[in-house]
Amino acid sequence: xxxxxxxxxxxxxxxxxxxxxxxxxxxxxxxxxxxxxxxxxxxxxxxxxxxxxxxxxxxxxxxxxxxxxxxxxxxxxxxxxxxxxxxxxxxxxxxxxxxxxxxxxxxxxxxxxxxxxxxxxxxxxxxxxxxxxxxxxxxxxxxxxxxxxxxxxxxxxxxxxxxxxxxxxxxxxxxxxxxxxxxxxxxxxxxxxxxxxxxxxxxxxxxxxxxxxxxxxxxxxxxxxxxxxxxxxxxxxxxxxxxxxxxxxxxxxxxxxxxxxxxxxxxxxxxxxxxxxxxxxxxxxxxxxxxxxxxxxxxxxxxxxxxxxxxxxxxxxxxxxxxxxxxxxxxxxxxxxxxxxxxxxxxxxxxxxxxxxxxxxxxxxxxxxxxxxxxxxxxxxxxxxxxxxxxxxxxxxxxxxxxxxxxxxxxxxxxxxxxxxxxxxxxxxxxxxxxxxxxxxxxxxxxxxxxxxxxx
Numbered sequence: 001x002x003x004x005x006x007x008x009x010x011x012x013x014x015x016x017x018x019x020x021x022x023x024x025x026x027x028x029x030x031x032x033x034x035x036x037x038x039x040x041x042x043x044x045x046x047x048x049x050x051x052x053x054x055x056x057x058x059x060x061x062x063x064x065x066x067x068x069x070x071x072x073x074x075x076x077x078x079x080x081x082x083x084x085x086x087x088x089x090x091x092x093x094x095x096x097x098x099x100x101x102x103x104x105x106x107x108x109x110x111x112x113x114x115x116x117x118x119x120x121x122x123x124x125x126x127x128x129x130x131x132x133x134x135x136x137x138x139x140x141x142x143x144x145x146x147x148x149x150x151x152x153x154x155x156x157x158x159x160x161x162x163x164x165x166x167x168x169x170x171x172x173x174x175x176x177x178x179x180x181x182x183x184x185x186x187x188x189x190x191x192x193x194x195x196x197x198x199x200x201x202x203x204x205x206x207x208x209x210x211x212x213x214x215x216x217x218x219x220x221x222x223x224x225x226x227x228x229x230x231x232x233x234x235x236x237x238x239x240x241x242x243x244x245x246x247x248x249x250x251x252x253x254x255x256x257x258x259x260x261x262x263x264x265x266x267x268x269x270x271x272x273x274x275x276x277x278x279x280x281x282x283x284x285x286x287x288x289x290x291x292x293x294x295x296x297x298x299x300x301x302x303x304x305x306x307x308x309x310x311x312x313x314x315x316x317x318x319x320x321x322x323x324x325x326x327x328x329x330x331x332x333x334x335x336x337x338x339x340x341x342x343x344x345x346x347x348x349x350x351x352x353x354x355x356x357x358x359x360x361x362x363x364x365x366x367x368x369x370x371x372x373x374x375x376x377x378x379x380x381x382x383x384x385x386x387x388x389x390x391x392x393x394x395x396x397x398x399x400x401x402x403x404x405x406x407x408x409x410x411x412x413x414x415x416x417x418x419x420x421x422x423x424x425x426x427x428x429x430x431x432x433x434x435x436x437x438x439x440x441x442x443x444x445x446x447x448x449x450x451x452x453x454x455x456x
Contacts, residue, residue: 002219008193015094015186017146019179020127021153023120023276025302026179027063029161029295031281035059037172038113047278056411063278064407066124071400073128077452078389082203086196094187096126101180108173116176123179128400147373151309154277156301162295201227202234240386248390257382257451258391260440264325264375265395267432269402271332272425273367275410276360286414287339287356288346301361308365309372318442321378324370326433331366333429335359336422343419382451383441 027034038058043049050058073093080089103119161167166175194213201210207227214223243251248258276283280301285292314325338359342352379395380388413421441454 002217004193004219005217010190011186011193012090013146013149015182015190016090016127017149018153018156019097019123019182021155022157022179022182023066023123023127023153024150024274025154025157025280026161026176027120027278028280028298029158029167029192030175031059033169033172033281034116036169037108037162041111044111049330054107056415058113058412060408062113062120063134064404065117065121066163067400067404067407068126069121069124069126070128071397071404073125074396074400075128075393078393079126081199085189085199085203087193088195091187091190093126094183096122097183098180098187100126101177101183105173105177105180124400126183127131128396147368148306148309148313150372151302151306151368155299155306158280158295158299158302162299168297181271198230201230202237205234205344215360231297237385242386243390245394246392249388250393251387256385257387258394258437260382260435261375261379261391261395262398263432263435264371264378264440265398266402267329267428268371268375269399269406270428271329271367271432272336272369272406272422272428273332273363274406275405275425276363278407279410280360282411282414283339283360284357284403287343288350288353289357297357301364304361305364305368309368312369312373316374316444320442321370321374321381322436322440322442323372325378326370326436327367328368328370328372329429329433329436332371333371333426333433335362335366335424336429338362339422340419340426343422355451366426378440378443 030298035055039049041053072406077089078211079093083089084092100119100122103115103122107113107115109120109145159165160175160178166172166178194216195209197210197217198214200213210230211223211227214226216225248254251258255387280298281294285291296364312328315323336359339356342359343357345351346356375395383391411423413424417424441451
């Protein structure tokens, strides 16, 4: 792991993964102000305010439209990388964030809720992104690096949402448009790094450019072995026919691997983590936490999730994938059940409100230790190159669809089921953990043939 390689990994994560995390949590603290803006604008246009039901629907759309943009972005990213390269695709994606920041930043001045919704959808489009390849021996550590930046993005959104910073009513458009700052930095600093060596050699057949890029990233002029390995991969890829998603679903030889990708990727989002991030303040308010303490309690949960993410990142190569992801899902399931119990008992036992806070912290910590990043690693490790692109498309699409579903329906689920809504997520977490325990093998340091033999 060299400094240039680490630097470009950090830069890409800073301008993409961190923005993803930021946009997950940024709508949490200003929810009351955004709803008030929607209500006031509607009253100015039509002479009457919005009823609670339509207002909740409009706000839920604002929250969840981010995921629909992400779905479109994830489907377009392959085409963009093929045409512009990884560096070029990231730069053009950063330009979208600047556009989105403008929409959201000027939405109140122009009395346009539509601009907030459009801006959210564009930030989602940016988040359907790609990242640079890393060596097989580093894939666990670097593979979880983006999840650390997702946690950092959530944490920064929680800190900036404090009343002393951007948490006041007059600042919420600025709060939403802060995304333009890291995007601008990424746009400027990407020029300091060469294009992906793998893209240059395999996609463009530019051996000279790939050699220079490898020398820069690896910090040594002796890169002929790596070039030889990449040329062998290029010859292999030219002889391999990439299969479509439909062909992947019909391929009986990898049916268990395909089912596993569906379970872990859908389970990651249906675990309820997006509901926690999108609606943390509402959950704490329903738990009876004093309104003045909620922003600071939320920041505390954010700090703990960063620590949990770091623990997962630095222990994955030692402990393996299975222990981290199973422990993460089990922890989330137990804590989700704990929230239900604490909400039911808080009237008789006022101290149960603090149990709710501990359970929310446990859910976030459990997620960041394993389920946050390991499903993406497993998707790559369960398939050969011919099947991998289709598996990524399927897993990524499921992620965004489930993200949209939870973000959109959770307020209505909470209104209809009350405290029992968390038992839905609890059941999903425990069932996913059970499936992984019974079906999915440890993939650390194993080849595809070894993994296939275990599945067979």
